[in-house]
Amino acid sequence: MYNNKTLLSIAFLFSSLTLFSQRTIPEFSYEVRQPYIDVTGTATKEIAPDEIYVLISLIEKTNEKGSSIQSQEERIRAILNGLKLDISNIKLSDTRSEMMMVDNKEAGIKTTKDYVLKLSTANEVSEVFGRLSNANIKVFKILRITHSKIDEYRKEVKIAALKAAKEKAEFLLNAVGEKPGRALEINEVSDYNYPWIRNSSNMQAFTPNAYANSSVSISEEGNFTSGSNFREIVLRSTFQVRYAIAQ
Structure with missing residues (x-):
């Protein structure tokens, strides 16, 4: 038969084992980063305004x-x-x-x-x-x-810019024996169009994306210059794309 001291010792040992079993042993952890490549693709298209x-x-x-x-x-x-x-x-x-008003008087x-x-x-x-x-x-x-189809042309330019980014990633990684995986990030860097107008020897450009609210005078009161001509509207799109490197 166990005496009181023996029973206390057994109880203490059991409680110690229980406490020990509840501890967590920290494991060595590290972050595995997905290797990737960042590339930029740009496409340009010139169209005559209609x-x-x-x-x-x-x-x-x-x-x-x-x-x-x-x-x-x-x-x-x-x-x-x-x-x-x-x-x-x-x-x-x-x-x-x-x-x-002329000299502060009504003149018509x-x-x-x-x-x-x-x-x-x-x-x-x-x-x-x-x-x-x-x-x-x-x-x-x-x-x-x-241009009557400017929205359609803008889409074409965006698609061409993305394709240019993919092609760049492919030939750069191919040089080191790798291949691009899925696209991790796609960021549009710029999207603008430049309509140009040339008036005599002075050529002016509208600001990007704001030409609808701008105006360029070919004629001022009493001063007309013949031979005005236009250059094409320049559409340009740039995307930055991050591709995973295929494992």
Whole structure:
């Protein structure tokens, strides 16, 4: 028979084994990083604009003879008919009137009607601008340049940029006997388009992605320069892609 001391010893040993069994033994751990390669792919496409929007402002001043808006509208219709352009491509955009002041005295009323004319080619723009100037209509400028399929072309450029990144990863890894695995990250670095307009010897460029809100004057009041021409709209897309290196 066990005495009290023996029973206490057995109980202590059991509790010690229980406590020991509840301990966790830390294991050596480390982070296994997936080997990867970062590459950048860029694609560019140039397209000739087929939608050119021109602002034409007709101005009538009550203190000037021969400047009625009605007569100017008739001249515009004659110009469009003479060039065999669809009259439905010109739309009224805005109309406004304001008091003219000279030496702090009322000097008559100035009325302005803005029209937006849609053209398709640089030649049409040059022809229209020349005839507007000859018809004594002096305020006109290009509002916006784009292409009817620009969204489709942008997608094509993005796809081409991604393919260029994949091809770069393949030939770089092939040089060291490796192959790219799946794409871990895809980041679009830039997406922009540059429409260019050349006016005489001065060539200006719209800012990327904002040309719809910009305007470049081919004609200023009383100053028309013939021979205006356009360069293509430049679409460019760049992607940075991280590929896993196949194991």
